[in-house]
Amino acid sequence: MNKIQTEKYGPLTDVIFSETFDNGVLKGCAFEGKNNITTPIGILVPSYGPSNIRNREGLSLEFFKSGEIKSIDLETATEVVTPLGLISAERISFYENGSIHRLFPLNGRINGYWTEENEYSLAKPMAFDLPIGSFSAKAVSLCFYESGALKSLTLWPQEIIEITSLDGLVKVRYGFSLYENGTLKSFEPALPEPITTPVGVIIAYNCKAHGINSDENSVTYDPHGQLRSLLTSNSGLLISNAAEKNLIQPQMKPGEIDPEIMIPEPMSIIFHDNKLEIIHDDIVVVDLNRSEVRSILVHDPTEKACGNCSECSHCG
Structure with missing residues (x-):
């Protein structure tokens, strides 16, 4: 087996595959045997040996061009010290300064033989006590700022928690993100959620939301706590000025699985001091000094909008 000498982490043995950057610096490798890697958070063992029904294939140890460790897939779940205390991890990525960037309690490969439900059954609830609320939930990943502050929490799709938003208590699916000072940056509503806006109450909900990560979500706030x-999949905006009235609303479009069934296409609304942007098929910019804008319910969240539950979660 190959042996590779690294400047910062010493010799790596039993290397069965490796990649390098254009400048020849080691980018990552896979192993046949055990290696102990001394990292900023302790000694960790990257995964090695043949894959099984759950293990991911590919590079189990990756580096930045500087030679610092970038990520590691662990051979076994390992408790590591984080800014939130001891957390069991199967995969960890790092910032170049050595602090934890993202931590995955589980890192199984979802496929035809190992399903999301199989992986979810292995997940264990974690307790959180944050400025936005205290709760227990099963997490897909935790993302941190370089300072160590929690940046975002991604939940398993089966999990729903309750946190405090600027509109009061809200139920959240998939997760949320925070500013470095701990204030709420964004969240994904678990149900169609009435949100107070400069143009009235709008039902915030993304019927096509996914849980890849929760760095960005359907409802976002600025650092000063302003929306x-x-x-929205439910609300439209009636725009009136001296010349005309125009209703802009989420459009019903053919589903990706069954094109004969129509489902709502979520509409994005971005708020500025004296204007707003509406993004659906086109981008519409509305000057609030020249036009009156009023929100209108166009798809009742208490009724099925499309009848195709396999393609969306519009009904909550």
Whole structure:
């Protein structure tokens, strides 16, 4: 087996595959045997040996061009010290300064033989005590700022929690993100959620939301606690000025799985001091000094909008 000498982490043995950057610096490698890697958070063992029904294939140890560790897939779940205490992890990515960037309690490969439900059954609830609320939930990943502050929490799709937003208590699916000082930056509503905006109450909900990560979500706030943007599948905006009235609303479009069934296409609304942007098929910019804008319910969240539950979660 190959042996590779690294400047910062010493010799790597039993290397069965490796990649390098254009300048020849080691980019990453896979292993046949055990290696102990001394990292900023302790000694960790990257995954090695043949893959099984759950293990991911590919590079189990990756580096930045500087030679610092970038990510590691662990051979076994390992408790590591984080800014939130001891957390069991199967995958960890790092900032170049050595602090934790993203941590995954589980890192199984979802495929035809190992399903999301199989992986979810292995997940264990974690307790959180944050400025936005205290709760227990199963997490897909935790993302941190370089300072160590929690940046975002991504939940398993089966999980729903309750947190405090600027509109009061809200139920959240998939997760949320925070500013470095701990204030709420964004969240994904678990149900169609009435949000107070400069143009009235708008039902915030993204019927096509996914849980890849929760760095960005359907409802976002600026660092000063003002609403910045939201996605809606239920509300339209009636825009009136001296010349005309125009209703802009989420459009019903053919589903990706069954094109014969129509589902709502979420509409994005971005708020500025004296204007707003509406993004659906086109981008419409509305000057609030020249036009009156009023929100209108166009798809009742208490009724099925499309009848195709396999393609969206519009009904909550």
